[in-house]
Amino acid sequence: MKSYFWFVAKRAVLLVAVIFFGVSATFFITHLSPISPVETALGRIMNQSSFSPDAIEEMRRVLTDLYGTDRPLLQQYLTFWQKLAAGDLGPSLIAFPTPAMTLVMQALPWTVVLLLVSTMITFAIGNLMGAMAGYFQDNIALKAFGVVAVVLQPIPYYVVAFVLLILFGFVWPVLPISGGYAMDVAPGFTLSFVQSVLMHAILPAASLVLVGFGSWFLGMRALVSTVVTEDFVTYAELAGVRNSTIMGGYVIRNALIPQVTGLAMSLGAVFSGTIITEQVFNYPGLGSLLIDAVFGGDYALVLAVSTISIAAVGIAIFIVDLLYPLIDPRVKAE
């Protein structure tokens, strides 16, 4: 128990370091940007209506004060952490004066749910099929499945998403191809809304699953095919243990361990996959928000989305790491 505590403590230090360095890096990278948030905001406001030069000067003063761009970088950095601790990342520019944090919080659930559901489905299908393909190596159907996985696996996310879009948007239009829910349904916890959300999530999730399952499948197949040659499996077979028990209790359990590490590693990659997916299907998540922010020159919003995504991925990896010793009896949580 004591060793598990130290293991958790060590991981927690790492988590804090990841978030600290990651967020600091994003802060300094954005502040090296030649784009001035004050001038961008002014330009945006002036586009909408005309102001007298005095009013513009006044607004510039207020905005400079708001973003604190006249102070030295180090002080801005400290203020940034102070505000971040209070959950404040300054007002967004593309939706001025809505706080960037509010926009992020609206988008976050969409991305998290899409990511969670598709990752879980992908992990489950890929590993189960992969384990079967590794165990029953002569099965024709599973072999064919392997070929499909090999061909699908290296294809970039974007291509698969685009093919789905063409198939279900133009060739056989049965599923909604854009947005998070239908426009004529009021958001709320009603049956029609939930139904609409689910329908809209099918294609984005399917594209993620299609691209993702291949690597799990191939990884698991390779792992299982090495585990089945281990002595303890041969003993179990000779002792007449049922096939299903050998596969579930002996083989999969042992082969799953590296796969769980892979799960942590892949989370960052899957995150970038959802950005494309969201962009292609116009899904209202963090990815769409990030792209809009980049093209709108929205300084505060870019910083907010990056901060949240670093924190989210960091925490997800932390959780997977904590589960690790529980799955693997050999790892004594050093």
Place this chain on the structure above:
Amino acid sequence: MFAVLRDLIRYNAEFAIGLVLVLSIIIFAMLSVFNPVDARLIFTTIPDQPPSAEFWFGTNSRGQDMFWQLSEAFRNSLMFGLTVAVISRILSISVGLLSGYIGGWTDRILMFINDIFVAIPIFPVLVLFYFVLRSDMNAVTLAFIMACLGWPYDARLIRSVALGLKHREFTRHAVFAGMSTRKILLEEHLPFVMPIVFSTFMNNMLWSIGLEVTLAVLGLTDINTPTIGTVLYWANSHSAMVVGVWWWIVIPVVLTALTFLGMFLLAVSTNEYIDPRSRLRRMGV
């Protein structure tokens, strides 16, 4: 080296297919040397021509011959992937070998940095760099940034091998013979990790080209230089599929898929070759 290659081609169908695919794509990309026009120019030929004897891959709505455009695009993308892979290999080999051989605090600190890099989501960081650099974002800068982000996982892999090598007899002999650390790492340990370096090299190229495609499709790179990603970007922004210029999307997608498949097969088969157990099974022992 040649004997290994010959065996791989003879006994490993995956390797042979991968090699053929990758070689064909490389030849196709090399043809861009004979490209009669500057690939950055638009409206150099009749727009929207379907594939024919004159235009093998058709022409796009921007008046570019797709054959030359794609040839140039593949060359640029492959060069890009190669650059990223070479730089990040240097990083991962040095970190992996040093960390595994020296151990102690060097190991702890290097692996701590490694863990941080593993956990940082790369895509938002790349978007961030585009946000800052905008017009200065060219292929070289992007390659350098990606190389700095693409080493940690492979460094861990190399470290795990180096840890094993450290306790082998020959390492001790080398130490007693008075070899310097640098010499031991370069001359004694490096040859053992070369197979891993090769297979991760392929994976890293796949990763970086894929990421470049992703960024380019969103318009987050220098969109005027032809690469696999920018070809798709322009096709998408001209709604090629909807307008009916299908070859503009389908041909690059098929070629990309073949390239990725080829490199992936090479990576997988060399990876399997490294693992002696799966090699034995293949030989039917």
